[in-house]
Amino acid sequence: MTLSSDIGPAYAAQIKAALIAGGVPPERIVDLAHDLPAHGIREGAFLVRAMARGFPSKSVHMVVVDPGVGGRRSSVAIETKAGPVLVGPDNGVLYPLARELGLRSAHRIDPRRLPFARRVGTTFDGRDIFAPAAALLATGTRPSTLGPSVRPTPLTLPEPQGGAGALQGEVVHVDHFGNLITNIPTGWWARVKDRHDLRVGLRKIRAVPFATSYEQLGRGKLGVLGSSFGLLEVAVGEGRASDRLRAKAGDRVTLDPPRRSARRGENANSARPRKRR
Numbered sequence: 001m002t003l004s005s006d007i008g009p010a011y012a013a014q015i016k017a018a019l020i021a022g023g024v025p026p027e028r029i030v031d032l033a034h035d036l037p038a039h040g041i042r043e044g045a046f047l048v049r050a051m052a053r054g055f056p057s058k059s060v061h062m063v064v065v066d067p068g069v070g071g072r073r074s075s076v077a078i079e080t081k082a083g084p085v086l087v088g089p090d091n092g093v094l095y096p097l098a099r100e101l102g103l104r105s106a107h108r109i110d111p112r113r114l115p116f117a118r119r120v121g122t123t124f125d126g127r128d129i130f131a132p133a134a135a136l137l138a139t140g141t142r143p144s145t146l147g148p149s150v151r152p153t154p155l156t157l158p159e160p161q162g163g164a165g166a167l168q169g170e171v172v173h174v175d176h177f178g179n180l181i182t183n184i185p186t187g188w189w190a191r192v193k194d195r196h197d198l199r200v201g202l203r204k205i206r207a208v209p210f211a212t213s214y215e216q217l218g219r220g221k222l223g224v225l226g227s228s229f230g231l232l233e234v235a236v237g238e239g240r241a242s243d244r245l246r247a248k249a250g251d252r253v254t255l256d257p258p259r260r261s262a263r264r265g266e267n268a269n270s271a272r273p274r275k276r277r
Contacts, residue, residue: 001029001138002055004048005064005126006036014127015064022116022135030055035176039067041093043249045155046172049097050229057083062126062134065093070122075109075129076152077143085143087134089125092155103152109133110147160184162191167255171200172231174249178240179233182253186226197258198224200234201251207258214238221269224255 001024005012012034020026032051036044044065052061066073066089076090081102086094090108098106111119111129114136119128133146160169160183169184180200189210198208210224211217217225217237222244227233234241234253241247 001060004032005034006038015131018131023139045093045096059084060138061086063088064126078106079104079143092153095155106152107143108147108150165257169253171251174242178242179235181233184232197256199254200245200247203245
């Protein structure tokens with residue numbers, strides 16, 4: 001089974017203790033990430049969908065990105081057509097992965113049906129509800145035994161658009177290095193030229209190059225690369241594009257051929273916007 005969260009290693013250790021107490025062997029618990037963006041449901045959903053690909057069909061994927069913990073949102077177990085079962089808060093964070101794997105059914109987790117669950121307070125359902133449920137599922141329990149059937153909360157991740165020479169999308173993830181992962185497929189690069197104008201949020205940058213590696217991009221230089229997600233990323237060689245462009249997840253991204261862009265704007269590798277005289 002896999003475990004992904006935004007709660008950090010100390011809280012994650014308590015979740016793993018609950019999984020082990022529920023009969024899951026420690027060697028079967030795979031930590032995907034515990035540094036997902038805090039409270040970032042959409043960004044977390046994107047990352048979990050990307051990270052969980054390729055695991056065996058009998059996997060249980062548990063996700064804890066839960067800003068509504070203790071509130072009205074339900075706990076849910078989702079059975080997929082591909083085989084894996086997903087466990088976590090019913091706030092949409094599981095939905096993109098469930099759709100990709102083929103949503104078969106979903107069941108609200110009733111804590112009264114968890115024989116070894118013990119809720120301490122209302123702020124840590126990852127340990128007190130999701131982990132006992134995930135342990136049961138990982139050891140052969142069917143999702144339907146955990147509670148009534150429900151329709152899971154939907155969450156639709158943004159779709160990119162590609163027109164005549166222009167690509168539009170958004171930043172879906174800012175990684176550990178400050179690279180801006182967009183939702184624009186790398187294969188779409190052929191629709192624009194080798195150098196193009198870039199807009200990220202309110203920042204416009206002229207003549208941004210495409211590079212095939214960070215080394216080719218060059219230290220301190222801004223450019224676009226094909227990321228390991230199969231999506232275009234905006235990066236600074238040995239630097240942080242998120243800081244350079246003051247960008248965050250959710251910011252709009254546009255790639256335009258230079259002829260379509262306004263004449264004003266920041267050059268790709270200048271530190272400051274040019275001033276008009």
